[in-house]
Amino acid sequence: MRLKCPVCGERDRREFYYVGDAVALARPDPDAGEAAWDDYVHNRDNPAGVTRDLWQHEAGCAAWIVVTRNTVSHEILETALAADVKRAMS
Amino acid sequence: MILKGVRHVVNLLATSPANGLLPTSRSGVSLNELALGQLTSVAPFEGQIVAVEALLGMVLPKAGRTVGKLGAELVWFSQGQYLAIGFDVDDAVKGKAAITDQSDAWCALEIKGDKSEAVLARLVPVDLRAATFKRGHALRSQLGHMPLHITRTGKDVFRLLSFRSMTGTMVYEISRAMDLLDARG
Numbered sequence: 001m002r003l004k005c006p007v008c009g010e011r012d013r014r015e016f017y018y019v020g021d022a023v024a025l026a027r028p029d030p031d032a033g034e035a036a037w038d039d040y041v042h043n044r045d046n047p048a049g050v051t052r053d054l055w056q057h058e059a060g061c062a063a064w065i066v067v068t069r070n071t072v073s074h075e076i077l078e079t080a081l082a083a084d085v086k087r088a089m090s
Numbered sequence: 091m092i093l094k095g096v097r098h099v100v101n102l103l104a105t106s107p108a109n110g111l112l113p114t115s116r117s118g119v120s121l122n123e124l125a126l127g128q129l130t131s132v133a134p135f136e137g138q139i140v141a142v143e144a145l146l147g148m149v150l151p152k153a154g155r156t157v158g159k160l161g162a163e164l165v166w167f168s169q170g171q172y173l174a175i176g177f178d179v180d181d182a183v184k185g186k187a188a189i190t191d192q193s194d195a196w197c198a199l200e201i202k203g204d205k206s207e208a209v210l211a212r213l214v215p216v217d218l219r220a221a222t223f224k225r226g227h228a229l230r231s232q233l234g235h236m237p238l239h240i241t242r243t244g245k246d247v248f249r250l251l252s253f254r255s256m257t258g259t260m261v262y263e264i265s266r267a268m269d270l271l272d273a274r275g
Contacts, residue, residue, distance in 0.1 A: 007153050007169055008229060012215035015231060059232045061153070061169040 004079045007061040015059040020044075022052040022066045025086050048072050054082060107197035107257040114265055116272040118205035121264055124198040124249060130174040131167060131190045138186040145183045146174075156226050156241055165228050165241060173239075197257040199250045201264065205271060206246050212267040214238065218248070234263045 001013040021044050028036040045051075050070050057063045064082035069075065108123040115121065134142040134150070143149050148164055150172055151157045156165040160176070167173040179189055201209060210218050216231045217223065218240070228241040236259060239251040252260045 009154075011231070014215060059237060060230045063169050 001074055001076070003055065003065070003067060003076060005057045005060055005063060005065060006079060006081045006084075007063050008057065011057070011060060015057060016065075017056045017058040019054040019056060019064075022054045022082075022085075024054055025066070025082060025089065050077065107254045108199065108261055111258065111261045112199070114261075114268070115203075116205075116268045119201065119203035119209055119268055119271075121261070121268065122200045122202070124200050126196075126198045127161075127176045127193070128174075128178055129192040129196060130179045131171055131192050132164075132174055132179060132183065132187050133171045133189075134187040141186045142183055145180055145186060151228075154227055154229050156228050165239075167239065168230060195254055196251045197254045197260060199260065199264070200243070200247060201250060202244075202247045204246050205268075206248055208271055209264065209267045210240075210248065212271065213263060214240065218242070220245070233260060236260060236263070 002010050003013060003016055004010045005016075023040060023044070026040075028040050049072055050068060052066060052068050055065045055067050057065060066080050066082050066085045067076060068078040070077065106123055106125065111123075113120060113122045132142065132146075139150060146164070148158055148162075151164055151166045153166055156163060158164050162177045163175040165173045165175060173192065183189055207218055207220075213233050214231055216229060220242075223229070223242055225242050225244060228239065230237070230239050232238055233250065233252060236252050236256050241249045243249050250260070250264075
């Protein structure tokens with residue numbers, strides 16, 4: 001599998017560290033309540049299909065990257081800097 | 091603080107990271123250690139790139155590139171981070187960028203010869219052939235499992251930087267790849 005780092009270009013999967021669901025970018029408000037925090041900390045979908053994860057280009061430029069990929073076909077659909085994604089959210 | 095001089099401690103001899111390990115060569119490829127002198131990482135604060143460039147008197151390189159010449163070189167080092175090689179970074183830059191002395195932190199090797207691309211192809215998971223990785227191009231990747239910063243400095247010449255503490259492994263890995271390639275004739 002090869003991932004396209006927005007800074008470095010397409011690189012081998014071994015240069016990246018897998019973090020998990022990109023939900024980490026949407027941290028709930030401290031007072032959001034137990035249900036929201038339970039969802040944020042514990043509950044994840046396990047889709048056979050398109051998923052959005054956070055990866056880090058650990059052995060490259062150290063960028064945090066949001067990768068949209070298909071878990072069935074292994075197709076990489078989109079990559080973006082997590083910083084840009086977060087900025088667009090707020 | 092350690093007071094230096096014969097009255098305080100024995101005279102300390104500075105040794106280079108790969109002291110006693112190099113040079114080594116095989117048919118078509120050689121590996122040497124480089125003495126780069128002063129190394130400083132420069133990470134401009136937000137919105138300060140133009141100010142840093144003015145203070146350095148140099149334009150910062152784009153991602154994956156280098157600027158300047160031998161003895162006064164700036165290389166792209168990471169996201170928003172650059173490495174100044176071979177010259178003192180003016181104290182004035184401090185207010186505009188985070189600067190850190192890296193002189194003793196890195197081992198710098200040079201691999202040279204028409205088989206150097208083939209040796210690196212066994213260790214680095216990036217296409218380093220001249221068609222895509224030209225002179226003055228630089229990138230961060232891995233050498234085996236070790237962190238690596240690599241620059242093409244000539245037609246068949248590459249500069250390799252890795253952590254000083256990993257010098258022995260670095261030399262071993264490259265030498266072994268040189269052996270294996272050599273064995274194929």
